[in-house]
Amino acid sequence: MLSDNSAVAPDGQPFILTTLKNAAGMTVTLMDWGATWLSALLPLKSGEQRELLLGCQTPQDYLHQGAYLGATVGRYANRIAHASLNIDGKPHPLIANQGEHQLHGGPNGFHARRWQIVKQDEQQVVYQLHSPDGDQGFPGNLDVTLTYRLTAEHRLEIEYQARTDRACPVNLTNHAYFNLDGAGHDARQQRLQLFADRYLPVDGDGIPSADLTAVAGTGMDFRQPKTLQQDLLRDRDQQRVKGYDHAYLLHDTCHGLASPAAHLWSADGKVAMTVFTTAPALQLYSGNYLGGTPARDGGSYQNYAGIALESEFLPDSPNHPEWPQPDCWLQPGQRYQSATHYQLIPI
Numbered sequence: 567m568l569s570d571n572s573a574v575a576p577d578g579q580p581f582i583l584t585t586l587k588n589a590a591g592m593t594v595t596l597m598d599w600g601a602t603w604l605s606a607l608l609p610l611k612s613g614e615q616r617e618l619l620l621g622c623q624t625p626q627d628y629l630h631q632g633a634y635l636g637a638t639v640g641r642y643a644n645r646i647a648h649a650s651l652n653i654d655g656k657p658h659p660l661i662a663n664q665g666e667h668q669l670h671g672g673p674n675g676f677h678a679r680r681w682q683i684v685k686q687d688e689q690q691v692v693y694q695l696h697s698p699d700g701d702q703g704f705p706g707n708l709d710v711t712l713t714y715r716l717t718a719e720h721r722l723e724i725e726y727q728a729r730t731d732r733a734c735p736v737n738l739t740n741h742a743y744f745n746l747d748g749a750g751h752d753a754r755q756q757r758l759q760l761f762a763d764r765y766l767p768v769d770g771d772g773i774p775s776a777d778l779t780a781v782a783g784t785g786m787d788f789r790q791p792k793t794l795q796q797d798l799l800r801d802r803d804q805q806r807v808k809g810y811d812h813a814y815l816l817h818d819t820c821h822g823l824a825s826p827a828a829h830l831w832s833a834d835g836k837v838a839m840t841v842f843t844t845a846p847a848l849q850l851y852s853g854n855y856l857g858g859t860p861a862r863d864g865g866s867y868q869n870y871a872g873i874a875l876e877s878e879f880l881p882d883s884p885n886h887p888e889w890p891q892p893d894c895w896l897q898p899g900q901r902y903q904s905a906t907h908y909q910l911i912p913i
Contacts, residue, residue, distance in 0.1 A: 600677040639671055642884070651884050691713070705734050707732070723905065
């Protein structure tokens with residue numbers, strides 16, 4: 567459980583935590599700072615409860631980690647090469663925060679903001695955020711509404727909506743890290759299945775370095791279930807970033823909420839998770855650089871302590887209109903809509 571903490575956020579106000587519950591005994595804890603998903607406690611068939619998310623011991627600890635644990639990231643999740651957009655044929659600079667590139671919306675992206683709670687009950691909470699014109703370099707005023715909803719069937723539904731008054735790329739996701747075996751277990755022993763035939767190779771900075779590439783015959787292939795450990799670091803594409811940190815273009819059948827994008831199973835066979843999303847891609851990150859991140863028990867996580875499955879547009883999409891996915895640029899008068907559901911299943 568998250569420890570009580572009287573410390574205040576950077577804006578001088580207390581952190582506001584919200585707990586969602588269902589009748590079957592599952593609880594989800596959220597925080598308004600970064601609209602962060604803090605905890606997912608699932609009742610197992612044995613009667614015990616298991617924490618499935620990586621997290622910190624106190625709300626303030628979340629300010630002192632760079633892994634984006636459970637945070638809502640935006641305006642643009644993942645990387646934008648050289649922190650630059652092309653608008654009307656001219657370069658438009660953004661604020662860089664990973665060398666010369668921008669990662670997860672910039673140094674003061676949506677993960678570092680207080681979101682306003684506009685509605686809540688035991689099953690859902692609705693947050694809103696206003697991002698002004700020029701925020702982290704992005705053009706236009708952007709207004710975002712984010713809903714977390716816990717169903718009776720242990721499904722956490724995350725839904726995003728946004729509007730802008732000027733053309734702007736928008737790509738919102740949640741950066742939860744999962745370890746379905748619970749704290750202290752090696753997340754590489756989890757089994758994963760991804761419904762994707764192609765992935766994006768990246769360079770050592772995580773910037774796309776080639777066109778979409780077939781997974782067949784490589785260690786990137788998760789079309790059939792396997793542990794993350796099985797082919798970890800087998801490929802040069804993995805070796806550049808110490809493991810999996812790649813976007814997979816999902817099958818067209820995945821782009822609704824009826825067909826799964828991914829399955830994840832605990833090593834002990836007691837928990838499964840299915841991911842559904844309307845997004846065109848999933849970023850698989852095997853926690854390659856988690857070492858030293860503040861942990862829930864007061865210690866620190868090791869590398870590969872959890873894995874992230876981030877629903878999104880492909881990284882650097884604003885600079886690659888040729889990629890086979892919907893346009894990531896939101897226009898005035900349009901509404902950005904995206905949803906990702908995590909179905910947790912005691913086995």
